[in-house]
Amino acid sequence: xxxxxxxxxxxxxxxxxxxxxxxxxxxxxxxxxxxxxxxxxxxxxxxxxxxxxxxxxxxxxxxxxxxxxxxxxxxxxxxxxxxxxxxxxxxxxxxxxxxxxxxxxxxxxxxxxxxxxxxxxxxxxxxxxxxxxxxxxxxxxxxxxxxxxxxxxxxxxxxxxxxxxxxxxxxxxxxxxxxxxxxxxxxxxxxxxxxxxxxxxxxxxxxxxxxxxxxxxxxxxxxxxxxxxxxxxxxxxxxxxxxxxxxxxxxxxxxxxxxxxxxxxxxxxxxxxxxxxxxxxxxxxxxxxxxxxxxxxxxxxxxxxxxxxxxxxxxxxxxxxxxxxxxxxxxxxxxxxxxxxxxx
Amino acid sequence: xxxxxxxxxxxxxxxxxxxxxxxxxxxxxxxxxxxxxxxxxxxxxxxxxxxxxxxxxxxxxxxxxxxxxxxxxxxxxxxxxxxxxxxxxxxxxxxxxxxxxxxxxxxxxxxxxxxxxxxxxxxxxxxxxxxxxxxxxxxxxxxxxxxxxxxxxxxxxxxxxxxxxxxxxxxxxxxxxxxxxxxxxxxxxxxxxxxxxxxxxxxxxxxxxxxxxxxxxxxxxxxxxxxxxxxxxxxxxxxxxxxxxxxxxxxxxxxxxxxxxxxxxxxxxxxxxxxxxxxxxxxxxxxxxxxxxxxxxxxxxxxxxxxxxxxxxxxxxxxxxxxxxxxxxxxxx
Numbered sequence: 001x002x003x004x005x006x007x008x009x010x011x012x013x014x015x016x017x018x019x020x021x022x023x024x025x026x027x028x029x030x031x032x033x034x035x036x037x038x039x040x041x042x043x044x045x046x047x048x049x050x051x052x053x054x055x056x057x058x059x060x061x062x063x064x065x066x067x068x069x070x071x072x073x074x075x076x077x078x079x080x081x082x083x084x085x086x087x088x089x090x091x092x093x094x095x096x097x098x099x100x101x102x103x104x105x106x107x108x109x110x111x112x113x114x115x116x117x118x119x120x121x122x123x124x125x126x127x128x129x130x131x132x133x134x135x136x137x138x139x140x141x142x143x144x145x146x147x148x149x150x151x152x153x154x155x156x157x158x159x160x161x162x163x164x165x166x167x168x169x170x171x172x173x174x175x176x177x178x179x180x181x182x183x184x185x186x187x188x189x190x191x192x193x194x195x196x197x198x199x200x201x202x203x204x205x206x207x208x209x210x211x212x213x214x215x216x217x218x219x220x221x222x223x224x225x226x227x228x229x230x231x232x233x234x235x236x237x238x239x240x241x242x243x244x245x246x247x248x249x250x251x252x253x254x255x256x257x258x259x260x261x262x263x264x265x266x267x268x269x270x271x272x273x274x275x276x277x278x279x280x281x282x283x284x285x286x287x288x289x290x291x292x293x294x295x296x297x298x299x300x301x302x303x304x305x306x307x308x309x310x311x312x313x314x315x316x317x318x319x320x321x322x323x324x325x326x327x328x329x330x331x332x333x334x335x336x337x338x339x340x341x342x343x344x
Numbered sequence: 345x346x347x348x349x350x351x352x353x354x355x356x357x358x359x360x361x362x363x364x365x366x367x368x369x370x371x372x373x374x375x376x377x378x379x380x381x382x383x384x385x386x387x388x389x390x391x392x393x394x395x396x397x398x399x400x401x402x403x404x405x406x407x408x409x410x411x412x413x414x415x416x417x418x419x420x421x422x423x424x425x426x427x428x429x430x431x432x433x434x435x436x437x438x439x440x441x442x443x444x445x446x447x448x449x450x451x452x453x454x455x456x457x458x459x460x461x462x463x464x465x466x467x468x469x470x471x472x473x474x475x476x477x478x479x480x481x482x483x484x485x486x487x488x489x490x491x492x493x494x495x496x497x498x499x500x501x502x503x504x505x506x507x508x509x510x511x512x513x514x515x516x517x518x519x520x521x522x523x524x525x526x527x528x529x530x531x532x533x534x535x536x537x538x539x540x541x542x543x544x545x546x547x548x549x550x551x552x553x554x555x556x557x558x559x560x561x562x563x564x565x566x567x568x569x570x571x572x573x574x575x576x577x578x579x580x581x582x583x584x585x586x587x588x589x590x591x592x593x594x595x596x597x598x599x600x601x602x603x604x605x606x607x608x609x610x611x612x613x614x615x616x617x618x619x620x621x622x623x624x625x626x627x628x629x630x631x632x633x634x635x636x637x638x639x640x641x642x643x644x645x646x647x648x649x650x651x652x653x654x655x656x657x658x659x660x661x662x663x664x665x666x667x668x669x670x671x672x673x674x675x676x677x
Contacts, residue, residue: 165507292461296449296453299456304514318550
């Protein structure tokens with residue numbers, strides 16, 4: 001895992017300082033030009049921009065303070081404040097806690113996916129088992145096949161369409177949950193690798209340029225929100241990881257489905273299986289160890305993965321986007337993020 | 345200004361839980377920052393900063409009121425949660441919703457794992473029967489039980505729908521269980537703390553609204569449908585019930601399994617079509633009995649719960665100062 005707090009981001013502050021100085025030069029130059037040509041519009045603009053530059057600088061300081069605070073506070077201490085049992089390392093910082101949750105949610109969703117896939121695979125294999133019964137059977141010998149080929153073709157386990165239908169629905173949903181968990185994890189890592197921080201100097205500079213106030217505001221709001229709100233929300237879910245994703249096991253809690261995580265237990269598909277089934281029709285079913293009563297639990301495992309890996313991280317992203325819209329309004333420009341909301 | 349600051353300081357003794365101490369602490373820090381902001385604005389005669397400071401002061405007052413409201417409404421929310429009209433004999437509203445969802449999941453699990461799966465297996469067994477006779481490489485095969493194959497499609501569809509319904513009910517149940525654990529212990533206090541600061545006010549308002557909606561409105565949607573069922577059942581069994589109501593009683597009977605008529609694949613001149621038709625008639629009668637739990641309890645209940653949740657979230661985020669478009673959440677379900 002990336003330890004965000006050990007990475008060196010001093011270059012971002014240096015760049016931000018350069019951007020602030022550059023913006024100050026532009027503003028100062030404009031002010032002097034305004035004075036020289038006695039144009040009050042330019043002078044007033046320059047005065048307004050000074051306030052905005054100060055606001056940008058305060059934002060930078062604030063972010064620095066919050067990031068340091070997040071790197072100092074331990075998840076174990078926060079859990080103790082709210083009297084919650086914490087499943088991760090107590091010394092995790094808030095940034096590490098956020099990543100711990102997303103890794104856990106992805107693991108949980110993957111385990112759900114493995115379990116659903118195992119059952120789907122097992123029931124599909126069983127559904128396609130074919131059987132031929134020769135006429136005039138005596139034990140497993142059918143005398144009807146002695147001179148030719150006379151008897152009945154059957155699919156003894158063909159009727160798992162309903163169960164396969166249920167599992168297919170959940171498989172799709174769980175696959176989506178797993179993909180979304182990875183997506184949110186990569187967004188988090190993208191944030192942690194610091195590129196979002198580079199939006200700050202660009203934002204500081206562009207906010208002071210004519211017609212680029214909105215653009216600069218969005219950049220700064222994005223940087224602040226993704227560095228503060230997104231990890232904080234995910235870290236808060238990490239505090240209840242034992243309820244949400246059964247941390248640290250990341251398995252289904254209401255029934256024992258652990259044996260289905262071992263995907264090496266696939267039956268051989270050589271003629272050995274079909275020969276074995278001549279003497280024991282349940283040979284394949286027993287080998288898969290499938291039980292219809294487990295199917296609802298498998299479906300619920302997928303549903304839990306959906307809540308933990310899809311719904312709640314999406315909520316974190318929504319809160320982040322809400323924060324971006326709110327911050328952009330504070331910076332002086334209203335932005336319409338409704339289309340981005342629809343992408344979540 | 346000083347009087348208000350003093351009044352805010354007096355709020356500290358109200359704190360009696362660990363989280364509220366931190367919430368009050370966050371508010372005090374916000375007050376200090378506000379003081380600095382106002383002082384700088386006054387000192388340098390920056391009118392914009394003064395206006396900002398005044399605006400923040402109002403927000404702080406609102407936050408103080410919200411904290412007081414939280415202390416006050418803790419009992420109110422509990423009394424709503426424990427009101428016997430909504431709890432259906434359970435200790436709280438949330439417990440009632442979880443009990444209802446457990447019952448729904450249990451019924452659906454039996455439908456899927458036993459009734460539907462068993463019927464599907466038997467029907468497919470019959471429909472797969474092909475009688476063949478080949479001598480020296482030549483001969484005929486007869487699929488005289490093929491009439492059964494049409495029955496597996498609705499059963500597969502029923503399986504998909506039941507699987508979806510179980511997943512939906514389990515997801516909502518998980519949300520309610522999560523809300524019982526964290527809504528007022530973690531999410532709401534965190535929201536209050538974040539709302540104390542201007543830069544995190546949007547997220548704070550969102551979290552506060554989320555905690556309240558998740559705790560109250562999601563279980564309320566489930567319990568509402570449960571109450572509908574009770575009323576429906578009462579109307580069916582009432583002495584003055586209309587005659588046509590008796591026909592609807594089938595929906596509350598609970599299915600008893602689908603009986604399958606066996607088919608002889610080697611007897612195409614027998615009544616094999618009749619076997620499939622009998623099974624179809626039997627299946628049609630039994631599948632009706634799944635509809636109530638499937639459509640009303642497992643689908644309408646969670647959909648209503650999520651609609652209430654989304655609607656409440658939209659209204660409350662506006663009330664808490666950060667209105668956001670949360671329709672994206674609704675589409676998940």
